[in-house]
Amino acid sequence: MTFPELLSHTQVVSIVGDILKIKADAVGLGELAMVENGDSIPSLAQVTEIDRDDVSLQVFAGGKGLRSDARVRFLGHSAQVTFSDEILGRVFNGVGEPVDGGPNLNGHRKINIGGPSVNPVMRVVPTKMIETKVPMIDVFNCLVESQKIPIFSIAGEPYNELLARIAIQADADVVVFCGLGLIFDEFYFFRDTFENEGVFPRTVMFANRASDPIVERLLAPDMALKTAERFAVEQNKRVLVLMTDMTAYADALKEIGVAMERIPSNRGYMGDLYSQLASRYERACDYKGAGSVTLLAVTTMPGNDVTHPVPDNTGYITEGQFYLHDGMIDPFGSLSRLKQQVIGKVTREDHSTVMNTMIRLYSGARQAEQKQQMAFELSAMDEKLLKFGDLFKERFMRIDVAVALNDALDLGWQTMAECFEPEELLVRENLLKRYFPKQ
Structure with a gap:
């Protein structure tokens, strides 16, 4: 890597850890510089603070071994990235x-x-x-x-x-x-x-x-x-x-x-x-x-x-x-x-219903789990909710599950149909007729 001939700054004020402070002017915050330390390979550094003519640089390779007669050459630009x-x-x-x-x-x-x-x-x-x-x-x-x-x-x-x-x-x-x-x-x-x-x-x-x-x-x-x-x-x-x-x-x-x-x-x-x-x-x-x-x-x-x-x-x-x-x-x-910017607008009409209904049922499943853990008597609905909760975790919550959105919505209807009767879902009749799986 070669660099143009630039003015050297040699007035080192202090070296604390990886921070090198020198006297310099006409320098911008975030500007890059090359630190020449005797016969060592030059190190890249970045300006992190400017106080009048006191310029602090963070040395990429660290401050270990830096000498008080180190030379700093500013490159005239901040960090750059290649784009193509x-x-x-x-x-x-x-x-x-x-x-x-x-x-x-x-x-x-x-x-x-x-x-x-x-x-x-x-x-x-x-x-x-x-x-x-x-x-x-x-x-x-x-x-x-x-x-x-x-x-x-x-x-x-x-x-x-x-x-x-x-x-x-x-x-x-x-x-x-x-x-x-x-x-x-x-x-x-x-x-x-x-x-x-x-x-x-x-x-x-x-x-x-x-x-x-x-x-x-x-x-x-x-x-x-x-x-x-x-x-x-x-x-x-x-x-x-x-x-x-x-x-x-x-x-x-x-x-x-x-x-x-x-x-x-x-x-x-x-x-x-x-x-x-x-x-x-x-x-x-x-x-x-x-x-x-x-x-x-x-x-x-x-x-x-x-x-x-x-x-x-x-x-x-x-x-x-x-x-x-x-x-x-x-x-x-x-x-x-x-999410409200896209649900039901660029996604299927039943998206909002499936989302809200499944979350409501999973919340009920969590409550049923607590009742079960505390040895309370479970109702028939509690048993259905527990079954739904297990299927919900297995089919939706695992991060290794990969399902396209429309297939996931269909799977949501299928999961609810395996656990509940249509009327127990409390959703609109027209959506039930269109999407609830037929027995």
């Missing part, structure tokens, strides 16, 4: 460099990441659905184009398996995957799954692994979102962005903030956590006269605490959540605030 059709099927690290052994992309177009979110005038009211073939999403909490929605979960739950399944099955033109702090097994799980399932030709991977520099964890989401934006705006693509795990991103913000001696706010996180998260989530958009970007991101909750700063702030930004626990998407803890 050639990036489909490729794997990049957190700074946009290929890590899959494929050909380099030096001659291709580079785009600055970041920038303002979309002008509201250019946003379209969401009216289209992205079918995932996951019944607990498609039937009960539809994923709508341009929606930003998290998957709330805890460590150990199969959220990576769910995310991979959505990537494989989702009705989207392009899938942009962004992994944050991935361990070795997670990285190769996603890579092998995408390759084996044949979805790599429409997928771009940005993977920041746990062993990579922490500052790359902050750049990877912007790399993925800028790539998604360009596919949507320039090629009219329906783009689905999948991220895991935004808590790792927030922890990276906290770690860098502490290193820069910023005063922490709630539980050690910086006071701008909400703004940092919102500026990423707000990239989701349905563009007027172009494509769309839909964002689905895992947010793990330490200690299963929904009041933790990361999920708490996320809930104020996003349009609902999918709550994954015990290996299943919980119908009661999950919510899609945009």
